[in-house]
Amino acid sequence: MLPTGTGASLSTILTALRSPDARLDAPVDTGHPAGLSAANGYGFVDTRRPVLVLNDVTKTYPNGRDALKDVDLVVPEGDFVFLVGASGAGKSTLMKLLIRDELATQGTVILDGDDMARLPRRKVPMVRRKIGIVFQDFKLLPTKTVRENIAFALEVTGTSRRRIRPAVERALALVGLTAQAEQYPKQLSGGEQQRTAIARALVHDPKIVIADEPTGNLDPLISWEILQLLLRINELGVTVLMATHDADIVTALRKRVVALEEGRVIRDEIGGGYHRAG
Numbered sequence: 540m541l542p543t544g545t546g547a548s549l550s551t552i553l554t555a556l557r558s559p560d561a562r563l564d565a566p567v568d569t570g571h572p573a574g575l576s577a578a579n580g581y582g583f584v585d586t587r588r589p590v591l592v593l594n595d596v597t598k599t600y601p602n603g604r605d606a607l608k609d610v611d612l613v614v615p616e617g618d619f620v621f622l623v624g625a626s627g628a629g630k631s632t633l634m635k636l637l638i639r640d641e642l643a644t645q646g647t648v649i650l651d652g653d654d655m656a657r658l659p660r661r662k663v664p665m666v667r668r669k670i671g672i673v674f675q676d677f678k679l680l681p682t683k684t685v686r687e688n689i690a691f692a693l694e695v696t697g698t699s700r701r702r703i704r705p706a707v708e709r710a711l712a713l714v715g716l717t718a719q720a721e722q723y724p725k726q727l728s729g730g731e732q733q734r735t736a737i738a739r740a741l742v743h744d745p746k747i748v749i750a751d752e753p754t755g756n757l758d759p760l761i762s763w764e765i766l767q768l769l770l771r772i773n774e775l776g777v778t779v780l781m782a783t784h785d786a787d788i789v790t791a792l793r794k795r796v797v798a799l800e801e802g803r804v805i806r807d808e809i810g811g812g813y814h815r816a817g
Contacts, residue, residue: 587615589649590747590778591637596646598632598802606632608802610646614780616746619773621789622782623813624799630782633799634749637780638670639663651746668696671740671777675752677732679724685735686711686720692739710738714768730761737768747778754785762788786813 591614598607607629614620622630635641636648639655648655653666679688689710693703711717714734724732733753740748750769754762766788773779783789789796789812796811797804806815 587617589613590616590618590651591780592647592649593633593636594647594649596636596643596648598629598636598641599644605802607636607643610802610804612797612804612807614747614778616778617773617776619770619779619794620781621792621794621796621813622780622799623784623789623796627801628799629802630799631751632802634751634780634782637749638667638672664696668743669746671737671743671745671748673733673736673740673748673750673753675755677724677736679732679735679739681724684721684723685716685727685731685738688724688735689739689742692742696743698743706742710742713741713772714738728761729757730764733757733761733765734768737765737772741772741777745777747780748772750779750781752782752784754783754788759787766792789813 591612593610593612596607596610596612597605599605610629610633622633624630632641636643636655637650639658642656650666651669653662655666658666680691683691686707689707690703693706698706708717711720714737716731716734716738719727719731724735727735737748737753748769753769754765757765762785769779769781770792793810793812796806796808796813798806798808798815808815
């Protein structure tokens with residue numbers, strides 16, 4: 540166990556993670572009884588290990604603009620986190636750092652024990668398999684069926700056909716699309732396309748699902764169906780980080796809320812709403 544104690548800093552967590560004697564999959568003990576959390580949101584509900592740790596992360600672009608500034612964030616295994624903020628607040632940049640599309644200018648990003656900045660190029664595809672990504676615009680391949688779109692996520696990693704078939708069937712069943720498996724994206728509703736995208740994100744058993752505005756192109760009823768699916772996935776133990784502008788969903792579900800403004804974390808609240816209470 541990584542002994543951080545109540546109110547411990549992220550630097551302490553990082554030091555423990557980097558110790559030659561430390562297990563990178565060890566849980567973090569924040570000193571809070573199970574079911575309780577620190578008021579500032581940086582403590583854990585229990586002693587789950589951290590899947591994601593950002594310590595003093597800044598991302599500065601060549602024009603001098605700080606897209607992220609001094610961001611500290613810890614996401615434990617099995618958490619469900621809403622990432623909120625206005626356009627340009629830094630949500631997309633943060634997600635790019637998590638999937639290593641970009642590197643931080645300053646600070647450390649650790650995903651499931653791997654320091655993303657120090658990751659050898661050959662290891663990047665392996666680490667990305669720990670992440671399932673769900674996009675607002677689905678990004679399905681139009682010439683492939685639902686089944687083929689899901690299978691493709693495994694084919695590109697060199698997974699054997701013997702393993703692909705049962706994995707795809709499980710993913711189809713989970714999202715309720717077994718009957719639509721041979722249809723093409725243009726034959727599907729928006730909600731069915733997003734469920735296909737979620738199945739594709741899950742088929743390789745990721746540690747964390749990163750959903751970027753997954754309900755942004757859907758009507759309210761279908762949006763709630765997609766949210767129920769993500770909640771079910773989270774109940775199975777998958778960590779979910781979801782960027783959204785949907786205030787109704789965030790406020791109704793009362794999950795953990797991390798709010799960004801001009802690249803800074805201005806609020807990290809367990810059981811929060813879209814807007815700060817009061």
